[in-house]
Amino acid sequence: GRLEKFVDELPDMPVLRGYGVAEGGNLVAGELTVGMHDTMWKFHRDLPATRVFAYGASKETATVPGPTIVAMKGVPTRVTWTNHLPPRHILPWDRSLATARLGNGTGVPTVAHLHGGVQQSTSDGHSMAWFTSGFAATGPHFSSPAYEYPNQQLPGNLWYHDHAMGLTRVNILAGLLGAYRVVDPATEAPLGLPSGAEFDRDLVLFDRDFMRDGALFMNATGNNPDVHPQWQPEYFGAVVVANGKAWPFLRVRRRRYRFRILNASNARFFRLSLSGGLRFVHVGSDSVYLARPVPTEGFLLAPSEMADVIVDFAGAKHDAVTLRSDAPAPYPGDPGEKADTVAVMKFVVASKPEHDPSTVPATLMPRYPKPDAREAVVTRHIAMYEYTKNGTDEPTHLYLNGAAYTDPVTETPREGTSELWEVINLTDDNHPLHVHLAVFTVLKQRSLRRVDEFRDCMRGSASGGAGGRNDAVACGMQRHLAGGRRHVVPRQERGWKNVFKVRPSTVATLLVRFKPLEESSATASGKSGGFPFDVTAGPGYVYHCHVSIKQRKPLLKSQAWSSFTC
Ligand code: C2O
Structure with missing residues (x-):
C-alpha cells in the first residue's frame, strides 16, 4: 500500500543548549553528552516503528534527526560523543571495506563531524577517527571522543552527521544526523527576522x-x-x-x-x-x-x-x-x-x-568581509575524474588530479591566506563539493571546451596503464578551460558557502578562505589572521563531494577526493 500524505504533524526536534549559564547570568562553556543509540522511530502514522540509529542525550530521547544543538557565538560547546550501537548494522554494509573489517565484531564504527564548523582537526570528526561501542576498536586518527567546538564563527546553520570512512552512507541513512546552530543575539536580534521556536x-x-x-x-x-x-x-x-x-x-x-x-x-x-x-x-x-x-x-x-x-x-x-x-x-x-x-x-x-511584528530588512550583514580575488596567494586546478577500468564494469574509481583518497595530501594551504580553486568536473554528475574548516565564494562557473578530448586524455588508458592518472596540466588543461560558456551563479549562492554544486563538464572558480570569516577573531586568539586554535595539530581536514556512494573501498565518494591540511 501507499502511505497517505500530510497526516503527521511536522515535529520540532528536541533542543540541547550548547552553553551553560553561571550564577549571575554569565554564559559559560556547555558540556553535552550525545549518544548514538539503537532505537525505534515512527516515520509515519500508518507505518510500524522503524529501527534506527539515532543521536540523543539518552536512548529514550534519541530522535531522527537528532536533537538540535543551539550554541552561542563565542561560547565553546564541548560534546562527548558516545557509541551504543550493536555489533551488527541495521543496513547492509560492505564487509570488504577496511573499516568494516577493523570494527567487525566490536560494533559499528562511527565518528561525528560538525559540518560547517570551525574547529581543531582533532574535533573535526576525521573519517579515520572512528570508534565502536565502548571504544572496543578505534580508527588510526582517533584521539578522544570529547570534542570542543569553539563557536568563534559567525552565526548560522550547521549540522552534525556521521563521517566514518566507508560507513558514512549507511550510518546517515540509519539516522545519524542532526541540526546545530550558532546564534548571536547581539547581531541577529536587530534584524527583526521571524524568531522563537514557533516561527x-x-x-x-x-x-x-x-x-x-x-x-x-x-x-x-x-x-x-x-x-x-x-x-x-x-x-x-x-x-x-x-x-x-x-x-x-x-x-x-x-x-x-x-x-x-x-x-x-x-x-x-x-x-x-x-x-x-x-x-x-x-x-x-x-x-x-x-x-x-x-x-x-x-x-x-x-x-x-x-x-x-x-x-x-x-x-x-x-x-x-x-x-x-x-x-x-x-x-x-x-x-x-x-x-x-x-x-x-x-x-x-x-x-x-494577523499583525506580523517580523520584518526582512533590506540589508542583513553588510559588514561581513567581501570576497576579493586579489587576496589569493595561489591558484590550484582540481580536476575531478571518474575512472572505470576499460572493458570491465567494476566500481568507479574517483580521483582528484589523478590521486585517490589514500594518496598523500596535495592541497596544503597556509593558514591566514586565500586561494583560487578552479574545480574542473570531468564526470557526468553534479558534485556538491564541500570544504571543511574554510568558507568560499563562487566567483564564476564556465563550460569546459572539448570535454571528451579532455576526458580521453585524463583516462590515459590507451597504454593499458593504471588509467585516470594523467593530470590536467599534461592534458593541455588551459585549452579546455578558456572561453567556455558562462553559467550564472544564482544570487542566493553568491555569499560565503561551504558547499557548491559543481556541474558536469564545467569549471567553477572558488575563492577559498583559510582564515576566519570574522577578522576580530584574530585578536581574540592573539594570532594575526588565524583560527583560534592550532590547525596543524591532528590529522588535518578533508574536502570532498557530499554525494554518498554505496559500497566499495575506498570509494565512499563522500571521502574519496583528496584531503588537505593547513
Ligand atoms: Cu558534511 Cu565531510 O561533511
Missing part, C-alpha cells in the same frame, strides 16, 4: 525507502553483481521525510516564518518551490548570512547544502500550500526527461489575518 524552524529533509514492516530498505544487490555484490552508485528513496516524518503538514498563521532548510539526503537533490505563487526570501546560504536578502520562486538544494529562507504566508491565496520538489534523481539526469514533481510537505494556513 523559526529547522526543516531537515531526506529521502528513504521502507519495507512494509517499517524497516529501512536499502537494496543490497549491486548494479552488476558479477563484478561486485553490493556496488551501486547512489541511494534514492521514494518517501520524502521532513524532520523525521514522511510528508508532514504544519499549521501556520498568516505571517512570516523562517525555515532553515537542510538537504540531508545521501544523493537526492531537491528543487524546491511553493504552490500558490508564494516565494522564498533567502537570508542565508549554508552557514553564513547573505549580505542582502534574495527573493526566489524556487531553488536547487544539493545533498548537505542549506538554505535559510523566509516565507510569508500572509500572501497565501489558499489555505493549503505545498512545498514540492521537481529535481530529477539522479541529478541532473537526462536532459530530455521531465522530472516528476514530488510533494515534500503541506502548510495549512490559518484564515484569520
Whole structure:
C-alpha cells in the first residue's frame, strides 16, 4: 500500500543548549553528552516503528534527526560523543571495506563531524577517527571522543552527521544526523527576522525507502553483481521525510516564518518551490548570512547544502500550500526527461489575518568581509575524474588530479591566506563539493571546451596503464578551460558557502578562505589572521563531494577526493 500524505504533524526536534549559564547570568562553556543509540522511530502514522540509529542525550530521547544543538557565538560547546550501537548494522554494509573489517565484531564504527564548523582537526570528526561501542576498536586518527567546538564563527546553520570512512552512507541513512546552530543575539536580534521556536524552524529533509514492516530498505544487490555484490552508485528513496516524518503538514498563521532548510539526503537533490505563487526570501546560504536578502520562486538544494529562507504566508491565496520538489534523481539526469514533481510537505494556513511584528530588512550583514580575488596567494586546478577500468564494469574509481583518497595530501594551504580553486568536473554528475574548516565564494562557473578530448586524455588508458592518472596540466588543461560558456551563479549562492554544486563538464572558480570569516577573531586568539586554535595539530581536514556512494573501498565518494591540511 501507499502511505497517505500530510497526516503527521511536522515535529520540532528536541533542543540541547550548547552553553551553560553561571550564577549571575554569565554564559559559560556547555558540556553535552550525545549518544548514538539503537532505537525505534515512527516515520509515519500508518507505518510500524522503524529501527534506527539515532543521536540523543539518552536512548529514550534519541530522535531522527537528532536533537538540535543551539550554541552561542563565542561560547565553546564541548560534546562527548558516545557509541551504543550493536555489533551488527541495521543496513547492509560492505564487509570488504577496511573499516568494516577493523570494527567487525566490536560494533559499528562511527565518528561525528560538525559540518560547517570551525574547529581543531582533532574535533573535526576525521573519517579515520572512528570508534565502536565502548571504544572496543578505534580508527588510526582517533584521539578522544570529547570534542570542543569553539563557536568563534559567525552565526548560522550547521549540522552534525556521521563521517566514518566507508560507513558514512549507511550510518546517515540509519539516522545519524542532526541540526546545530550558532546564534548571536547581539547581531541577529536587530534584524527583526521571524524568531522563537514557533516561527523559526529547522526543516531537515531526506529521502528513504521502507519495507512494509517499517524497516529501512536499502537494496543490497549491486548494479552488476558479477563484478561486485553490493556496488551501486547512489541511494534514492521514494518517501520524502521532513524532520523525521514522511510528508508532514504544519499549521501556520498568516505571517512570516523562517525555515532553515537542510538537504540531508545521501544523493537526492531537491528543487524546491511553493504552490500558490508564494516565494522564498533567502537570508542565508549554508552557514553564513547573505549580505542582502534574495527573493526566489524556487531553488536547487544539493545533498548537505542549506538554505535559510523566509516565507510569508500572509500572501497565501489558499489555505493549503505545498512545498514540492521537481529535481530529477539522479541529478541532473537526462536532459530530455521531465522530472516528476514530488510533494515534500503541506502548510495549512490559518484564515484569520494577523499583525506580523517580523520584518526582512533590506540589508542583513553588510559588514561581513567581501570576497576579493586579489587576496589569493595561489591558484590550484582540481580536476575531478571518474575512472572505470576499460572493458570491465567494476566500481568507479574517483580521483582528484589523478590521486585517490589514500594518496598523500596535495592541497596544503597556509593558514591566514586565500586561494583560487578552479574545480574542473570531468564526470557526468553534479558534485556538491564541500570544504571543511574554510568558507568560499563562487566567483564564476564556465563550460569546459572539448570535454571528451579532455576526458580521453585524463583516462590515459590507451597504454593499458593504471588509467585516470594523467593530470590536467599534461592534458593541455588551459585549452579546455578558456572561453567556455558562462553559467550564472544564482544570487542566493553568491555569499560565503561551504558547499557548491559543481556541474558536469564545467569549471567553477572558488575563492577559498583559510582564515576566519570574522577578522576580530584574530585578536581574540592573539594570532594575526588565524583560527583560534592550532590547525596543524591532528590529522588535518578533508574536502570532498557530499554525494554518498554505496559500497566499495575506498570509494565512499563522500571521502574519496583528496584531503588537505593547513
Ligand atoms: Cu558534511 Cu565531510 O561533511
